[in-house]
Amino acid sequence: MEDLSxxxxxxxxxxxxxxxxxxxxxxxxDLFGVLVLGLITAIGGGTLRDLILxxxxxxxxxxxxxxxxxxxxxxxxxLESFFTQPQIYRSxxxxxxxxxxxxxxxxxxxxxxxxxxxxxxxxxxxxITAIGGGLIRDMIAGRRNLLMSHELYAIPVSxxxxxxxxILEFAPRFAAExxxxxxxxxxxxxxxxxxxxxxxxxxxxxKKR
Amino acid sequence: MEDLSxxxxxxxxxxxxxxxxxxxxxxxxDLFGVLVLGLITAIGGGTLRDLILxxxxxxxxxxxxxxxxxxxxxxxxxLESFFTQPQIYRSxxxxxxxxxxxxxxxxxxxxxxxxxxxxxxxxxxxxITAIGGGLIRDMIAGRRNLLMSHELYAIPVSxxxxxxxxILEFAPRFAAExxxxxxxxxxxxxxxxxxxxxxxxxxxxxKKR
Amino acid sequence: MEDLSxxxxxxxxxxxxxxxxxxxxxxxxDLFGVLVLGLITAIGGGTLRDLILxxxxxxxxxxxxxxxxxxxxxxxxxLESFFTQPQIYRSxxxxxxxxxxxxxxxxxxxxxxxxxxxxxxxxxxxxITAIGGGLIRDMIAGRRNLLMSHELYAIPVSxxxxxxxxILEFAPRFAAExxxxxxxxxxxxxxxxxxxxxxxxxxxxxKKR
Numbered sequence: 001m002e003d004l005s006x007x008x009x010x011x012x013x014x015x016x017x018x019x020x021x022x023x024x025x026x027x028x029x030d031l032f033g034v035l036v037l038g039l040i041t042a043i044g045g046g047t048l049r050d051l052i053l054x055x056x057x058x059x060x061x062x063x064x065x066x067x068x069x070x071x072x073x074x075x076x077x078x079l080e081s082f083f084t085q086p087q088i089y090r091s092x093x094x095x096x097x098x099x100x101x102x103x104x105x106x107x108x109x110x111x112x113x114x115x116x117x118x119x120x121x122x123x124x125x126x127x128i129t130a131i132g133g134g135l136i137r138d139m140i141a142g143r144r145n146l147l148m149s150h151e152l153y154a155i156p157v158s159x160x161x162x163x164x165x166x167i168l169e170f171a172p173r174f175a176a177e178x179x180x181x182x183x184x185x186x187x188x189x190x191x192x193x194x195x196x197x198x199x200x201x202x203x204x205x206x207k208k209r
Numbered sequence: 210m211e212d213l214s215x216x217x218x219x220x221x222x223x224x225x226x227x228x229x230x231x232x233x234x235x236x237x238x239d240l241f242g243v244l245v246l247g248l249i250t251a252i253g254g255g256t257l258r259d260l261i262l263x264x265x266x267x268x269x270x271x272x273x274x275x276x277x278x279x280x281x282x283x284x285x286x287x288l289e290s291f292f293t294q295p296q297i298y299r300s301x302x303x304x305x306x307x308x309x310x311x312x313x314x315x316x317x318x319x320x321x322x323x324x325x326x327x328x329x330x331x332x333x334x335x336x337i338t339a340i341g342g343g344l345i346r347d348m349i350a351g352r353r354n355l356l357m358s359h360e361l362y363a364i365p366v367s368x369x370x371x372x373x374x375x376i377l378e379f380a381p382r383f384a385a386e387x388x389x390x391x392x393x394x395x396x397x398x399x400x401x402x403x404x405x406x407x408x409x410x411x412x413x414x415x416k417k418r
Numbered sequence: 419m420e421d422l423s424x425x426x427x428x429x430x431x432x433x434x435x436x437x438x439x440x441x442x443x444x445x446x447x448d449l450f451g452v453l454v455l456g457l458i459t460a461i462g463g464g465t466l467r468d469l470i471l472x473x474x475x476x477x478x479x480x481x482x483x484x485x486x487x488x489x490x491x492x493x494x495x496x497l498e499s500f501f502t503q504p505q506i507y508r509s510x511x512x513x514x515x516x517x518x519x520x521x522x523x524x525x526x527x528x529x530x531x532x533x534x535x536x537x538x539x540x541x542x543x544x545x546i547t548a549i550g551g552g553l554i555r556d557m558i559a560g561r562r563n564l565l566m567s568h569e570l571y572a573i574p575v576s577x578x579x580x581x582x583x584x585i586l587e588f589a590p591r592f593a594a595e596x597x598x599x600x601x602x603x604x605x606x607x608x609x610x611x612x613x614x615x616x617x618x619x620x621x622x623x624x625k626k627r
Contacts, residue, residue, distance in 0.1 A: 028626035030618040032573050033565040039542075047470070052256070052266055057470055060535040067538060080624060117269040120276060124248075139348050139557050140565060147242040147349060155241050200239040206289060208237035261465070261475055326478040329485060333457075348557050356451040356558060364450050409448040415498060417446040 009106075012099030013065050016042040016133065017072035018083060019096040023134075024141040025080050037137045038073025039066065044133030049107050049125050053114060090194070097153075097190035101183040104130035104157040105164055109179065112168050119165050126161035127154055150200040156189035218315075221308030222274050225251040225342065226281035227292060228305040232343075233350040234289050246346050247282025248275065253342030258316050258334050262323060299403070306362075306399035310392040313339035313366040314373055318388065321377050328374050335370035336363055359409040365398035427524075430517030431483050434460040434551065435490035436501060437514040441552075442559040443498050455555050456491025457484065462551030467525050467543050471532060508612070515571075515608035519601040522548035522575040523582055527597065530586050537583050544579035545572055568618040574607035 020041025021034050029037065043059055043066065050057045059065045076083055083089060107129025111122035131146065131154050138145035146153045160182040167178035192198060229250025230243050238246065252268055252275065259266045268274045285292055292298060316338025320331035340355065340363050347354035355362045369391040376387035401407060438459025439452050447455065461477055461484065468475045477483050494501055501507060525547025529540035549564065549572050556563035564571045578600040585596035610616060 025624040026627040027566065027624075028568075029566060029624050030568045031622040032576070032618065033568075034624070036545075036565055036572070051260055051469055054263070054265060054472070056472060060539055063535045063538045066535070066542065077624065117272045117275070120272045120279075121269055124275065127245075135349060140553060140563060142562065142566065144351065145349060147245055148236065148238065148351065150237075150239045150242075154245070158241070200241065204240040206234040206236075206238050206243070206286065209235040260469055263472070263474060326481045326484070329481045329488075330478055333484065336454075344558060353560065354558060356454055357445065357447065357560065359446075359448045359451075363454070367450070409450065413449040415443040415445075415447050415452070415495065418444040 005106075008102055009065070010068055011095070012102045013042045013068050014072045015092065015095035015099040016103075017069040018076040019092050020134065020137055021073050021076035022080070022083055022089065022092065024137065024143060025077070025084075027141060027143070029141070031074070031077055034077045035070055035073050037141060038076065039069045040140070041133045041137045042069035042072070044136045045103060045129045045131060046107070046133075048132040048136075049110065049129045052125065052128070053111060053116060055110075055114075093194050094191055097156075097194065098187050100130040100153065100157055100190065101160060101186035104161050104186060105179050105183050108161040108164050112165065119169060122165050122168075123158060123161045126164075127158050130154070130157045150205060152193035152198050152200060153190065155200070156186045156193070159189065160186035214315075217311055218274070219277055220304070221311045222251045222277050223281040224301065224304035224308040225312075226278040227285040228301050229343065229346055230282050230285035231289070231292055231298065231301065233346065233352060234286070234293075236350060236352070238350070240283070240286055243286045244279055244282050246350060247285065248278045249349070250342045250346045251278035251281070253345045254312060254338040254340060255316070255342075257341040257345075258319065258338045261334065261337070262320060262325060264319075264323075302403050303400055306365075306403065307396050309339040309362065309366055309399065310369060310395035313370050313395060314388050314392050317370040317373050321374065328378060331374050331377075332367060332370045335373075336367050339363070339366045359414060361402035361407050361409065362399065364409070365395045365402070368398065369395035423524075426520055427483070428486055429513070430520045431460045431486050432490040433510060433513035433517040434521075435487040436494040437510050438552065438555055439491050439494035440498070440501055440507065440510065442555065442561060443495070443502075445559060445561070447559070449492070449495055452495045453488055453491050455559060456494065457487045458558070459551045459555045460487035460490070462554045463521060463547045463549060464525070464551075466550040466554075467528065467547045470543065470546070471529060471534060473528075473532075511612050512609055515574075515612065516605050518548040518571065518575055518608065519578060519604035522579050522604060523597050523601050526579040526582050530583065537587060540583050540586075541576060541579045544582075545576050548572070548575045568623060570611035570616050570618065571608065573618070574604045574611070577607065578604035 017038040021038045024037055025034070047057050083092060104126040108122040108126030111125040112118065116122065116125070135145050135147070163185065164178060164182040167182070168175055171178065226247040230247045233246055256266050292301060313335040317331040317335030320334040321327065325331065325334070344354050344356070372394065373387055373391040376391070377384055380387065435456040439456045442455055443452070465475050501510060522544040526540040526544030529543040530536065534540065534543070553563050553565070581603065582596055582600040586593055589596065
């Protein structure tokens with residue numbers, strides 16, 4: 001089980017690094033910038049979470065995540081024209097949604113396990129784990145981020161983390177099954193958003209002035 | 210006294226969340242973005258302060274601040290047209306100045322109490338507590354922040370925190386009265402800036418090129 | 419030796435604060451903004467490093483660095499027309515490269531000494547120490563940062579830190595000589611980039627679309 005979770009983490013890290021690089025590759029970034037921004041996308045959210053939880057950042061004891069993110073970023077740089085083919089890019093988006101689901105539930109779980117600001121803080125830390133890296137990347141790259149572009153990305157993660165916290169509180173016996181169910185919920189919601197190009201309905205958006 | 214300080218903190222949190230949401234509502238933000246950015250405005254500065262002080266973030270033991278900020282953000286979203294009426298908006302600005310005064314002095318006090326980098330660091334941490342959340346919000350929202358727009362906001366907070374540190378050093382017996390006096394100084398200075406629309410004089414501004 | 423390293427740190431801090439202020443002075447910043455942004459440029463990278471390493475931020479026990487950065491920022495504000503003379507500005511750039519070399523190697527050394535995520539994390543923390551402050555400054559000032567502008571700045575720092583980590587691993591007896599050699603490598607590479615106006619070759623840059 002531990003082993004499975006490790007490999008899922010590796011896959012999620014790769015997906016985050018690759019989509020992170022593709023998100024900013026149209027801005028004329030050099031290879032070094034690609035390495036930094038791919039790395040930040042992949043490990044930035046978990047780093048923020050660990051700083052707030054006051055625990056050692058996860059990549060201090062598991063530097064393999066750093067290596068994987070760096071290698072994936074280099075590959076994304078050199079195979080950019082491959083990855084930006086519409087169908088391949090779409091697959092990467094689904095994989096990225098899977099990564100967000102994993103990182104979100106993992107983050108909420110870590111905070112819950114530390115009894116940290118229950119019940120609201122684990123939800124917040126799950127969301128930070130899933131979207132924090134992308135936000136920092138977009139701030140550095142001067143790019144409009146997902147919070148400002150009405151994407152259905154953080155919302156599925158939040159709902160999944162809320163449901164997971166609910167399960168941990170009221171049905172802790174089903175924590176393991178619950179974590180998988182909540183991940184599937186996030187993946188499904190996110191996949192639907194990608195497939196049908198769903199966005200936040202305009203009634204939930206303030207008017208631009 | 211503890212009780213009073215708690216309630217003042219709640220009011221300041223509400224003011225920060227509401228003005229935080231109003232500051233970015235003209236950019237077309239969805240309800241989820243509003244929740245995140247209102248929350249960051251309200252608790253971001255204190256979170257930065259606690260990270261630098263290496264103490265648990267305040268909302269881990271007092272999640273009520275998170276709830277209050279979230280509820281205030283939702284209300285600001287739905288009652289935006291109410292809050293943006295000139296007179297109501299002005300009242301919110303005064304309330305926000307009051308919040309900045311409280312957060313600033315609280316932040317300086319917390320750092321001083323931990324004997325942290327005295328005498329300069331408490332001033333810096335007071336300023337971070339008061340303006341950090343707004344800065345992060347503006348970076349995420351891609352908005353010109355108060356440091357770049359010559360507002361008299363961080364300057365009153367800095368002066369108040371400096372005076373407070375001065376009192377703690379040279380007249381520690383008057384710490385309690387001093388904290389209130391310094392808050393009033395900040396509120397008064399900030400209120401004057403809002404009322405007369407004062408800004409940093411141009412002799413203290415570098416030339417745009 | 420300790421003493422020498424202290425004074426070198428002070429010189430690097432001054433160089434970072436001054437170049438930090440000059441980098442944003444063309445945007446119409448007021449004196450307070452200059453103080454904040456000069457300070458962030460000078461101590462921001464080391465602060466990020468210490469937060470990630472979970473050690474007290476260096477300026478809590480050595481507030482002298484804060485004072486030096488603040489004074490240097492004020493001087494840069496008032497003597498801006500002096501510092502922006504082409505020849506003086508150029509000297510400041512060389513001094514800034516020297517600062518980056520020092521901060522980079524110091525950061526890598528601190529992480530290595532804590533046995534933190536060896537061997538990759540010390541390199542990352544060296545780079546963060548050297549460029550973190552400038553990145554935060556540019557995000558706050560809404561300015562294109564060095565990661566997005568193909569400057570040869572972070573790359574020399576990374577190479578120097580990598581070599582230093584290599585020496586610490588395989589020739590620890592030469593750690594002291596190695597640290598100086600790696601700093602000289604960074605300074606030399608950076609100086610060459612300034613002198614010949616070298617940038618990242620376009621074959622390592624993604625196409626703008």
